[in-house]
Amino acid sequence: MGDYYIGVDVGTASVRACVVDVSGKILSVAVKGITVWNPRPDHYQQSSEEIWSAVVYTVRAVISEAKVKPERIVGIGFDATCSLVVLGDRFQPVTVSLDGEESQNIIMWMDHRAQKEADVITATRHSVLKSVGGIMSLEMQPPKLKWLKQNIPSTWQRAAHLFDLPDFLTWRATGSLSRSLCSLVCKWGFQADSDGRLCWDDDFLALIDLGDLTENNHSKLGNLQQDVGSPCGSGLSNQAAEELGLIPGTPVGTSMIDAHAGALACVGCTPVASSHKETLADLDNRIVIIAGTSTCHIICTRTSVSVPGVWGPYYSAMVPGMWVNEGGQSVAGRLIDFVTSSHPAFSETKTKAVDRGLHEYEYLNDHLQQMAVRNHFQTVAHLTHGFHVWPDFHGNRSPVADASLRGMICGLSLSATEDDLALLYLATIQALAYGTRHIIAEMEKSGHMISTVYLCGGLRNNRLYVQTHADVLGLPVVLPEVDQSVLLGAAMLGAFASGKFDSLQSVMLAMGGQGSVVDPDAAVSSFHEKKFQVFLEMLGDQQKYRNMMKDVLRS
Secondary structure, three states, X not given: OOOEEEEEEXXXXXXXXXXXXXXOOEXXXXXXXXXXXXXXXXOOEEOHHHHHHXXXXXXXXXXXXXXXXXXHEEEEEEEEOOOEEEEOOOOOEOOOOOOOOOOOOEEOOOOXXXXXXXXXXXXXXXXXXXXXXXXXXXXXXXXXXXXXXXXXXXXXXXXXXXEEHHHHHHHHHHOOOOEEHHHHHHHOOOEEOOOOOXXXXXXXXXXXXXXXXXXXXXXXXXOOEEXXXXXXXXXXXXXXXXXXXXXXXXXXXXXXXHHHHXXXXXXXXXXXXXXHOOOHHHHHHEEEEXXXXXXXXXXXXXXXXXXXXXXXXXXXXXXXXXXXEXXXXXXXXXXXXXXXXXXXXXXXXXXXXXXXXXXXXXXXXXXXHHHHHHOOOOOHHHHHXXXXXXXXXXOEOOOOOEOOOOOEEEOOOOOOOHHHHHHHHHHHHHHHHHHHHHHHHHHHXXXXXXXXXXXXXXXXXXXXXXHHHHHHXXXXXXXXXXXXXXXXXXXHHHHHHOOOOOOHHHHHHHHOOEEEXXXXXHHHHHHHHHHHHHHHHHHHHHHHHHHHHOOHHHO
């Protein structure tokens, strides 16, 4: 009998849990949906109580399915989206809703209500901004906190504990008020570096009118910071253990943001193809794309690299003692879902896919192959030679770092057939790949050298998405054999906290597994080069149009 670990991942729309053995093999997975409230444009809210109930449900379910005795579970780890949780002095939910729904106490990562506040913070040009590419994103916590203070003063007065969602989960599991460096340095403006600096910047907080958060040794923000995976408190509290069906004191690893957990699992994966074999010594040259509702692009390096418009460099956010840069696209899977489901031909296409026992995207992938043959094109990619998409329907996270950018489509006609839907679907996937290339180009311009791409998340299962990224980037794409990398990363935190490993890198090597390699097709490199140039022109055009219209509402 061996040891086992539990990983819990709180995503945008669901909570997932798994049981993992010491080799990284996932024995069982359970999923439970959670509510996303969207009461006003750009306002996205959740409930911490509902999320914890879903955690309890999924953990009990995976233990039962795996048929593992609770005493064999020797570590548990949590990851979650970087959403803001507000609790009162008795740890009760405090509303973040303008409509007063008390249970809705989470402002989600994708909430865009705080654009004005983000712009004000960026305008300070404070040195804290150096660690976020020079621009404060409205998806981070300082703008959301500033918005709360200005717009719901009653909530601000009652708020006693302000958590990033991953840290809320470890508090709920252990009672410890410690915070993860991953969340703090990536989303809260906390300062950490290789010279030993580890602190809140009180001047910055005062400058952005959040100086009251420095009171009582920053108690609302957290005054105990820990490396990812380090043991949290004294392990599971009696109450949490009873709820989860586990043993009190079971070690709990300090949490991570969900994308970083996926990256942690991916970079420990060994490519199967001998020509692409790497070790953890090559970590600096790997970028991980965590592709789901949104997409994150994470690279972990031994040295600090600043990239304009790209988040970071963050110290000890993923692997203790190393630096992280993080690019991203605010929508990816959600964008593909939106453009396809809103097309007039989607309903008929979905019916045909169901009849053939296929997911609608598998059906569209096959349909595109038939279109390429029918039109005598060398590859599917060439079908979009006259059709172009700019993908920032929900703003640009990086490298432009402009949340006000919007989507563009060039090449529309009066036709709305299944062929037109397939072209829109293909062009959207290509646009997301060009967005990734744009991010990587800026990273390399600043000094990164990237030789391999690792890809995880829900979109890793879409063969067209994967191959398109390999082709557009001109780089091999590694797909870990474990298709639940984010969950595995969470379980790795529990494994490290258990004390069975001497370092987080040891956990990554022991549990990372292997991965298959998808190589780029050189036959489409020149085509994608031209399309990428069109992509950049579309950005310039949108900026030009906006500049032309900027004064029209003032006249």
